[in-house]
Amino acid sequence: QKEVEQNSGPLSVPEGAIASLNCTYSDRGSQSFFWYRQYSGKSPELIMSIYSNGDKEDGRFTAQLNKASQYVSLLIRDSQPSDSATYLCAVKGDNAGNMLTFGGGTRLMVKP
Amino acid sequence: DAGITQSPRHKVTETGTPVTLRCHQTENHRYMYWYRQDPGHGLRLIHYSYGVKDTDKGEVSDGYSVSRSKTEDFLLTLESATSSQTSVYFCAISESGFGGLHFGNGTRLTVT
Numbered sequence: 064q065k066e067v068e069q070n071s072g073p074l075s076v077p078e079g080a081i082a083s084l085n086c087t088y089s090d091r092g093s094q095s096f097f098w099y100r101q102y103s104g105k106s107p108e109l110i111m112s113i114y115s116n117g118d119k120e121d122g123r124f125t126a127q128l129n130k131a132s133q134y135v136s137l138l139i140r141d142s143q144p145s146d147s148a149t150y151l152c153a154v155k156g157d158n159a160g161n162m163l164t165f166g167g168g169t170r171l172m173v174k175p
Numbered sequence: 176d177a178g179i180t181q182s183p184r185h186k187v188t189e190t191g192t193p194v195t196l197r198c199h200q201t202e203n204h205r206y207m208y209w210y211r212q213d214p215g216h217g218l219r220l221i222h223y224s225y226g227v228k229d230t231d232k233g234e235v236s237d238g239y240s241v242s243r244s245k246t247e248d249f250l251l252t253l254e255s256a257t258s259s260q261t262s263v264y265f266c267a268i269s270e271s272g273f274g275g276l277h278f279g280n281g282t283r284l285t286v287t
Contacts, residue, residue: 112274165218
């Protein structure tokens with residue numbers, strides 16, 4: 064059973080701070096890693112993907128991957144109240160037929 | 176939402192009745208997926224399709240069937256709805272099966 068673990072939160076940060084969201088996974092064969100943002104009552108929205116060890120930056124978002132430690136994280140710089148949402152981590156193997164396995168999500172609250 | 180339409184958006188049905196949910200895409204993507212999302216369980220894959228008439232089971236496929244007769248349409252059928260199938264159902268698409276998924280707006284199903 065492939066597992067993806069996230070702290071459910073809520074993670075509360077003040078406006079302007081850095082929010083750090085973490086995710087661990089059990090399958091060492093995982094090759095693709097994704098972060099989704101889901102507002103309450105809405106569908107998940109893909110915000111970041113990362114495939115190799117290291118950091119990947121996109122605007123205020125940075126995804127970090129460490130395959131040796133089976134750990135992926137998402138940093139949100141200059142957090143805004145509009146970033147308040149649930150963030151889902153998802154991992155996938157190297158075969159197109161592999162399922163995308165989701166973590167339970169971390170609820171982020173950014174306080175003005 | 177990446178040209179994905181789910182119908183209906185909300186449905187209330189009685190235990191024992193058959194229910195069909197529809198997912199329609201305008202992106203001509205090869206891969207289509209049905210997920211359910213429940214508190215405490217996150218997003219779980221029900222079935223997916225990798226082409227017309229080509230489908231496979233996900234981790235929670237019992238009680239569900241799917242059909243894909245055209246590239247753009249993927250139907251999810253609950254043969255005989257049970258209260259445990261009360262959930263939010265999301266359809267998702269992927270062009271290659273390797274990248275991230277793009278989700279539809281979801282269908283909230285209540286089985287009474």
